[in-house]
Amino acid sequence: MDQPCEHLKGLVEASFAPLPTPLACEECLKEGTQWVSLRECLSCGHVGCCDSSPGKHATKHFRKTGHPVMRSVMPGQRWTWCYVHEVAGELAPVPATNKKESQSYGQA
Ligand SMILES: [Zn+2]
């Protein structure tokens, strides 16, 4: 509820890039390692594996690029994570019918 982090505010599924197919950790594919679950970077759509995976490529991506926010892309999971503040968030639910895609980001 009290989030010290601005990064995670107002994030919805549509804030993230469409997921690549097939969904995989590219670095793991290259290195031949196995991932446990996958994370997607908000800034660039990079998909990397979580810290339970040997590669920890999502965290390495943050270290390399400084992209602060990722989300879980595992089915049914809606949480987000900010590496800078080390806080978890959750994607806001998208109304099924009444989509309010109005420009409410109007901070000039
Ligand atoms: Zn943050």
Ligand SMILES: [Zn+2]
């Ligand atoms: Zn990986």
Ligand SMILES: [Zn+2]
């Ligand atoms: Zn990124």
